[in-house]
Amino acid sequence: MSESPGYYEHLTFNAPLSEARADALVARLAAARPASILDVGCGWGELLLRLAAALPGAEVRGVDTDDRLLDRGRANAVQRGLDVGFENLPADQLTGSADLVVCIGSSHALASNRPEALAALWALVAPGGRLLYGEGTWEELGPVDRSLVWDDLLELPSVAGLVDLAVAAGFLPLWTEVASQDELFAFESGYLADVEEWLVQHADVTFRAKNDEHRTRWLRGYRYGFGFAFLTLGKAV
Numbered sequence: 001m002s003e004s005p006g007y008y009e010h011l012t013f014n015a016p017l018s019e020a021r022a023d024a025l026v027a028r029l030a031a032a033r034p035a036s037i038l039d040v041g042c043g044w045g046e047l048l049l050r051l052a053a054a055l056p057g058a059e060v061r062g063v064d065t066d067d068r069l070l071d072r073g074r075a076n077a078v079q080r081g082l083d084v085g086f087e088n089l090p091a092d093q094l095t096g097s098a099d100l101v102v103c104i105g106s107s108h109a110l111a112s113n114r115p116e117a118l119a120a121l122w123a124l125v126a127p128g129g130r131l132l133y134g135e136g137t138w139e140e141l142g143p144v145d146r147s148l149v150w151d152d153l154l155e156l157p158s159v160a161g162l163v164d165l166a167v168a169a170g171f172l173p174l175w176t177e178v179a180s181q182d183e184l185f186a187f188e189s190g191y192l193a194d195v196e197e198w199l200v201q202h203a204d205v206t207f208r209a210k211n212d213e214h215r216t217r218w219l220r221g222y223r224y225g226f227g228f229a230f231l232t233l234g235k236a237v
Contacts, residue, residue: 002198004198005194005195005197005198005207006194006197006198007068007069007194008043008044008069008191008194009193009194010189010190010191010193010194010197011187011190011191012046012190013046013047014043014044014069014104014105015104015105015134015179015187015228016179016183016184016186016187016228017047017104017134017179017183017187017230018180018182018183018186021177021179021183021230022046022047022050025047025132025230025232026047026050026051026054027054028175028232029051029100029130029132029232030051030054030055032099032100032130033055034055034058034098034099034100034129034130035057035058035059035099036058036059036060036061036098036099036100036126037051037052037055037058037059037060037061037098037099037100037101037102038061038062038063038094038098038100038101038102038124039061039062039063039101039102039103040063040091040094040101040102040103040106040109040110040121040124041063041064041091041103041104041105041106041107041109042062042063042064042069042070042073042086042102042106043064043066043069043073044069044070044072044073044076045062045073045076045077045084045086046073046076047102047104048060048062048073048084048102049073049076049077049080049082049084051100051102052077052082052083052084053080053082059098060082060083060084060085061084061085061086061087061098062084062085062086062087063086063087063088063089063090063091063094064086064088064089065088065089065090065109067088070086070087070088073086074086090109091106091109091110091120092109092110092111092120094124096124097123097124097125097126097129098124098125098126098129099125099126099128099129099130100129100130100131100132101121101124101125101129101130101131101132102131102132103117103121103131103132103133103134104132104133104134104230105134105135105136105228107121107133107135114135114157114162114165115165115168115169118133118165118166118168118169118171119169121133121169122169122170122171122235125235126235127235127236127237128234128235128236128237129234129235130174130232130233130234130235131171131231131232131233131234131235132230132231132232132233133166133230133231133232133233134228134229134230134231135156135157135162135228135229135231136153136156136226136227136228136229137156137157137158137159137161137162137178137226137227137228137229138153138154138155138156138157138158138225138226138227139158139159139225139227140224140225141224141225142223142224142225143224144221144222144223144224144225145220145221146221147221148216148217148220148221148222149217149221149222149225150217150222153222153225153226154225156226159176159178159227159229162229162231163176163229163231166231166233170235171233171234171235172233172234172235172236173231173232173233174232174233174234175231175232176229176230176231176232177229177230178227178228178229178230179227179228179229179230183228184226184227184228188215188218191214192211192214192215195207195210195211196211199211
């Protein structure tokens with residue numbers, strides 16, 4: 001019996017991303033036949049592994065600073081027979097460029113604000129390449145109790161505002177899509193499930209209170225405000 005909850009064990013992707021959307025993203029990005037792929041803030045790199053499987057022969061690399069997540073990615077790569085490099089490296093130390101750069105929910109690893117993060121990502125994308133950029137958004141589409149919403153969520157851009165930032169950075173918006181309510185519910189439930197499953201066997205008031213607070217903030221606070229956009233961006237030759 002584990003003495004502590006799991007660690008992202010109930011999430012396939014560390015983002016509100018369904019299997020159907022992941023398949024569509026991989027197919028669209030692989031169609032450009034990138035020879036090199038870089039995932040910035042990759043975590044365990046599930047989408048990166050699927051891109052590697054779709055693009056045999058490509059140079060595939062993921063960077064993060066969480067060794068537990070990197071080890072999960074390495075183990076999955078070995079299990080699937082994929083040549084993917086997982087490296088513990090701060091994103092702001094990256095140099096060079098790749099034909100396809102992936103940055104989903106990790107722009108904070110590059111800079112404290114989105115314009116600077118997008119400028120850093122611009123430098124990492126080779127001319128003629130692509131950036132898959134995933135970022136949280138804020139648009140109040142239903143009742144929101146702002147007293148329950150973390151301040152940083154209220155500072156997120158709208159979908160239109162996020163696209164504007166990408167265009168201002170020089171990118172071409174090739175495809176814009178947003179997570180569905182089903183994807184957002186699956187993500188929040190999967191995130192909370194590590195503790196919930198553990199609490200079935202453990203009476204721990206600290207973990208119980210922490211999960212209860214998160215769930216309340218989600219369902220009664222930011223449920224109708226927080227969203228997530230996936231932008232497929234191009235960099236002209």
